[in-house]
Amino acid sequence: MATDTTTPNFTIRMATAADAPLILTLIRELADYERLSHEVLADVGLLREHLFGPSPAAEVIIGSLGTEPVGFALFFPTFSTFLGRPGLYLEDLYVRPAVRGRGIGRTMLAYVAHLAVERGCGRLEWAVLDWNAAAIGFYRQVGAAARDEWTVFRLAGEALEALANERNSFRAPGTARVKGEYRVVGHG
Numbered sequence: 066m067a068t069d070t071t072t073p074n075f076t077i078r079m080a081t082a083a084d085a086p087l088i089l090t091l092i093r094e095l096a097d098y099e100r101l102s103h104e105v106l107a108d109v110g111l112l113r114e115h116l117f118g119p120s121p122a123a124e125v126i127i128g129s130l131g132t133e134p135v136g137f138a139l140f141f142p143t144f145s146t147f148l149g150r151p152g153l154y155l156e157d158l159y160v161r162p163a164v165r166g167r168g169i170g171r172t173m174l175a176y177v178a179h180l181a182v183e184r185g186c187g188r189l190e191w192a193v194l195d196w197n198a199a200a201i202g203f204y205r206q207v208g209a210a211a212r213d214e215w216t217v218f219r220l221a222g223e224a225l226e227a228l229a230n231e232r233n234s235f236r237a238p239g240t241a242r243v244k245g246e247y248r249v250v251g252h253g
Contacts, residue, residue, distance in 0.1 A: 072130075072168050077176050080125035080137070082117035085109045088125055091137045095159040099194060123156065128173050136160035138173050140180075143190070150187035153177065158191070174207060192217060 080088060086109050096102045115122045116139075123141035127134050136159055143152040155177055160170045181189045193200045201211070220228060 072172060074131045075128065075169060075172065077126050077128050077173060080116070080127050082113050084125070084127060085112040085116070087127070087134055088112055088116070088137060091134070091159055092157070094161065095157055098159075126173065126176060128160070128169055130164060135164045136169055136173060138177055140177055145187055148187035150185065152186045152188040152190060153181045153184070155189060155191035170203065171207060
């Protein structure tokens with residue numbers, strides 16, 4: 066558990082499976098703030114499975130003032146082919162409105178940055194909604210640079226399924242290419 070000396074009684078800890086209901090509550094609060102509540106499909110079971118199951122897809126830290134949880138950050142590993150090094154992607158950083166402006170978000174971001182450096186990462190990246198001027202200003206204040214030359218693309222739902230099903234000839238890793246078909250050879 067990490068303690069911040071600039072905000073009395075503020076601590077950061079790694080989340081556990083028991084925190085799944087809390088994480089879902091914080092995700093829903095963040096979605097409300099971002100005007101994206103309609104996009105939240107996560108439930109406690111999915112969070113437990115994908116964050117704390119046998120192959121966790123991401124990690125979560127919980128920030129608390131005393132015993133009261135006031136924020137979370139969810140992040141996962143990436144890899145930069147240009148740097149030849151791993152990185153971290155910050156999917157969400159959320160601090161409850163009642164405690165904003167007290168350095169909590171900065172402390173949580175600094176903690177994730179610390180983990181990135183400790184793990185030998187070459188970068189920490191995230192996206193921010195273009196209308197969120199407060200967040201953009203905050204990120205610039207900590208030294209982050211916007212990558213305006215990049216456009217984010219996403220495949221989800223039916224579009225993801227359609228592309229995945231475009232070639233129904235994919236086979237298990239280790240199989241060879243057969244005349245007229247694409248097959249995966251090797252893994253990773």
